[in-house]
Amino acid sequence: MRSTALLTAAAAAALTIGAAAPASAAPKLAAPGTPVYSGMEIRINKPVADLGVAVLATASKCTLGAVVSSGRALTAGHCGKRGTKIYTKSGAQIGTVTANLIGAKADIGVISLIRGLGTRVDSIDWSSRVAKGSPVSKSGITTGTTRGTVIDPRQKLLRAVECPYPNLIPGSSSILCAITPPQLLVNQSTYVVETSFKSQPGDSGSGVRNGSGQVVGIVSSIPQAVDAKGNPIIRSFYTPVSRVPGNLR
Known part of the structure; x- marks a missing residue:
């Protein structure tokens, strides 16, 4: 961004052979009961350059912001486009971004979580009412x-x-x-x-x-x-x- 700094942390770049990962290289799904909670580290593999025979991808880190239900969570919209897979720090997939609200001028991404995770659902004030000095x-x-x-x-x-x-x-x-x-x-x-x-x-x-x-x-x-x-x-x-x-x- 120009006027502000996006808060996605980029980790070391990784080289993935092929324009897309082969089926055998599909990421593992998180085990049943894997804890999912507000404040945890989530990782996103972002392709940054298509080299023809390989795709250079950057593993970016964000924070999971809120667990809405056993099947849904929120993070920042700029952390991943729709369809982006979301992983734990250890590399297990916990969900996929199924809605990105940046197009509606809201920097929020909605993650659909896989079934059976150990979710800790948050209390959310959807009115978002706050006052100056709150x-x-x-x-x-x-x-x-x-x-x-x-x-x-x-x-x-x-x-x-x-x-x-x-x-x-x-x-x-x-x-x-x-x-x-x-x-x-x-x-x-x-x-x-x-x-x-x-x-x-x-x-x-x-x-x-x-x-x-x-x-x-x-x-x-x-x-x-x-x-x-x-x-x-x-x-x-x-x-x-x-x-x-x-x-x-």
Whole structure:
């Protein structure tokens, strides 16, 4: 993104032979009873370059934000497009992204979970009502549990784009995106609420909880801003869960 930093953490790149993984290389499904809970690490294999005889894929890490039911969970929309398979840290598949709301200006992805997992269902306030100064917190895989307050409860449209180029050489992605016409960048503008808690890459998708412990939003991004002395300003943006359609709750 230009105005904000997406919070997906990229791990080491892996080379997968063939345009698609052969059937014998299909990932294993998570065993029955595998714990699935808000705040756990989830991994997504993202193809970043098609080399003809091989596909270069990056294993990205996000945080699972909320378990809606035994069959459904939420994370950040930019963590995976529709059809993206979701894995545990150990590489077992727990589900698939079956709805991505970025097109509706909501940075939330809906995961359909496989059957038989040990899900810990969260209490969710679908109204997402908060007031200025209300206490909020999140639990992410990078910075753990951090607390803060709502800076502005009014939802604002954060205009942002995702760079479509792989960062095969450090810094190359930023250079290419800087000279790319805006119409060729991927629009990921989303409605967000601004808070004062800390987030870092990998915390994307974390569930944001109100003072009663209910999930009210999903962590989306952090502003790239500094104060008068050049120090980073600690802020985080989240997308309210009120933007999830009723049929996906």
